[in-house]
Amino acid sequence: MTRNTFIDSMSAIDTEIVELFAEQDAKMHEMRSKRKRRYTLASVISTCACAVLVLLVMPLMYAIFGGANAEAPESDYFSNMDELHMRLEYTTLYSAVDLDSALSSSIHLSYSSTVSSNSKPDGIFGPVKEDNAAGEAENIPLQLRISTTYANGDNTDSVRYYIIFNVDDVDKSYIAGYEEQGLTKTVNGVTVHYCHLDDGLFSSQAKFVYDENLYVINVDAGGTSHNLDPYLDVILEEIEKGTY
């Protein structure tokens, strides 16, 4: 049997079958059109229902949560510490961080603001303030993060300096654990808690409260041992100076 034989034989099948098929085919096309119309109608109804739901729910969500992203912090990047301190209107201990010899660095400040970001004139924003006696819009700093990397022999240390400004919100239960293990030292009246993690990554952390702010320093040493002290000591020397 060849393909042509088959094609010719199919062409010569009973006309009755072809007519029956044509009738069935017309019905199938009609049913498909109906299905598509139904689907289109269902899509339109679903879209409208979603739109109505959003319109009804949004005011409720706004009422419950005080508006979309009302509490979401804003943030800014700074190119140097002077710029940051001008924004904060005071100097932090991190003025001692040596950014000049860092392989890379970034300074990032997040804050909550009662000023709409839309009202910022050309991206210029006023200083971040913790109080505002004049009753003007407030910009309350939440967290500062300075991410740096430094050369450590052939390797690289990753050092992150944090300040948590709303220190009252921080869970301080960690302190007992540090004190029990003797992982504390006091410098110029400031208690510093520190630890070295045996996680294979040579990660270390130091925490202390100074001037009502929680300072946190994380060091992931790139070498073969923990390397917190050189970075911590620079900051603690600032405390010893007692100029803040």
Add this chain to the structure above:
Amino acid sequence: MKLHLSRPVLSDEKIVELFFARNEQAIDETDRKYKSYLVKVAYNILSDRDEAEQCLDDTYVRAWNTIPPKRPDSLRAYLATVIRNCALNCYRARSSEKRIPSSLTQSLDELDFLIPDQTEDSYDDGELSRTLSEFIRSLDQRRMYIFMSRYYLSRPIVEIADLLGVSRSTVNKEIAAIKTLLREKLESEGFEI
């Protein structure tokens, strides 16, 4: 501003009456009602839009020349048969030069296990047609529709699935079952597979 509402399509009976009255509106009405359907039938075989349109024109001429005296019971079936034959003639002419990557070629490839021999054979077309007709009648309505869609109109699997409102894999499964039944039927009738 005037609103132009589209006219409803005429029934097959009315279109055939226009043919009998030698009214050229018969061609317009046929074109309005069946153009896209007929072009698809030719395109499934030829995989060439221009040739499919050419076959459509030839189909209208043939319908004009044959109705009357012929009064088809199903205009849809009649036109589909005419354009299919026209497209098959083009297919044969072209496929002698090169393989045509059309839906017809694919559907025939599926039946390779039935028609592996490319040389001419001694089978009587009429005998095979009768066997195929019997076979198609023996199928249930759904399988008959799938068989005719695939092997008479050479519809792509995806289009058959769309028309039936089922998945492609469902159609493929049905085709596999149909092929098994067809093989059994042909063997039982003495056709060498």
